[in-house]
Amino acid sequence: MSQNNTRYLASLVLKRVLDDNRSMTQALAELPEALSPSQKGQIQDFCFGTLRQLARYSYYLNQLTEQKLSAELNPIRYLIAIGMYQLDSERVADHAALAETVDAVIPWQMPKMKGLVNAVLRSYQREQESLAKKADATGLQVTSSHPQWLISKLKKAYPKGFKKIIKANLAHPPFWLRVNTLVNSAEHFSEQLKQADIEFSQDDDAILLEQAIAVDKLPGFAEGSCAVQDKAAQQAAKLLNAQAGERVLDACAAPGGKTAHILAASPDVKEVVALDIDATRLNRVAQNLTRLKADANLIAADASDDKWWDKEQFDRILLDAPCSATGVIRRHPDIMYLRRETDIAELAKLQKQILDNLWPMLKPGGTLLYATCSVLPEENKQQITEFLQQHKDAKLAPIFDSETASDPGWQIFPGNKNMDGFYYARLVKQA
Known part of the structure; x- marks a missing residue:
């Protein structure tokens, strides 16, 4: 059996994500280079579709087997989930989904598991409807694949809208x-x-x-x-509104989409400095800017310290802060499995450090635009409210008239006007 069996490779990607805590981006990048674009597309579809419903598929598997599969058999668990996703999506004939998923057991060198995979998927074919009704009665942790801690945070922050956010997270992105x-x-x-x-x-x-x-x-x-570039991310350059002759900092700039947009929206700026801690990711910024015919001063450095700064203040700063990425789960469903509740407080602490560090780099009268792709208040409006309390020379520059210092910024929810989940808050430094 070829090692290029797309079901096998998809299960390998899922194993790297779920067992080895690799990001989906990293795991997909490690696929064989010889794969055709259509094969890569199929693998990506299998992985993304399966991850969005993995908790549900795991529930089905447990209902259809007498004993739970051991951790050593996780590749088989992932193959069965991929088979269930194919049967659900109806993009291939049922017999092909069954046969090719069973064949994908062979590269895993677990030939005795072929019978189990075949039996479970055939049972699933027969019992799909009744299993779905049982799963629907179990609650959101099974039906949404969201971890309980995230469900609880969303429910606390948005008691009337959290189910809509979760539903949007499971949708195919625009x-x-x-x-x-x-x-x-x-x-x-x-x-x-x-x-x-x-x-x-x-x-x-x-x-x-x-x-x-x-x-x-x-x-x-x-x-x-x-x-x-998602439409939500396209708001950054518009809200920053850099003017001719100004010096602009794009902090945490990789992969460079917003840097390029700033330069396109404001081609007469004096300079755009694109800062990122990851030199490898900064190389991608350079590649993107070259393709887009844009030019910026690229600096590989940590935005939470000022060792890189030349002491010349900026007129405008975009801080696209490191965050939980809970607003882009529909694009990166691996976030549901890789993100931990303890990460949120650590990220909020880092965001504060970066904000505090960048503020002295802004000229009096200058504008700082704070952005995340998160929907969690700890990273967004709570962060900005605390910053305004602690920096008396900081003033909210409202995006909307309804904003206040205790309820600042623009929270975009995933699916709102087909956009990703994003947050923006605009601050001006008083002279």
Whole structure:
């Protein structure tokens, strides 16, 4: 059996994520280079779809077997879950989903498990409806795959809306593009999409495709015509609103989408400094900027200290702070399994350190835009409220008239106008 069996490789990715605590991005990057784009796409679909419903599939498995599978048999557990996902999604014929999933046992060198995989999936075929009803009665931890600690935090923060957030987290994410106005116009790019028979809707420079496609199929992508960027992330450059002649800092800049957007939205700025602690990720910023025909001063350094700073203050600072990423679970379902409750307090502490460190780097009269892709108040409005209390020269610059110092910023929830979950708060330094 080929080691390139996509079900086998998908189960290998899941094992690396769930057993070895690797991110999905890391695990997918380790797939064999010889795989075709369609094979890679299928593996990604298997992994993302299965992770979104893994708790449910694990419940089904436990109902269909007399004994729970040991940890050594986790690859078999993941293969069965992939098979269940295929039967649910109806993207392939049932007999193909069964046969190819059973065959994927062979590369794991567990031939005796073929019978179990076949039997469980056939039983699932017969009992799908009754099993689903049983699972629905067990509660959100099974039906949503969200850990209980996250369900509790969401319920406490948003008692009337937490179920809607959870539902949105399990949905397939939209495919947003930003037209790169440094080399293209929205009108020209939309015409190119029409000529390529790519269906889309448009909101200024933001383009929403009806279906996700490979970026090499996008008109002029290699030449910098557009960037893949969620509409929520596209708000950063607009809210920062850098002006001609200003010096701008993009802190925690990787992978560089917001850096490039700042430069496209404000091409006459004096300088944009893109700062990131990870030199490898900063290389990706450089690659993205090169493709998008944009130029920034890249610095690999820690935003929580000032050793890198040349003592020249910035007119505007974007802090896209390290966060729990609980607003982008639909794009990264591995977050549900890799994130821990203890991470939240540690991240909030780091966010505060970075905010405190960057504030002296802002000119009097300057603007700092704080951003996260989180939906948790500890990382968002609570962070900003405390900062305003502790820095008397900081003043809230409301995005909306309804904002107050005790309820600051713009919390975007996943699925709101097809956007990812995001938070923005804008601060001005008083002279």
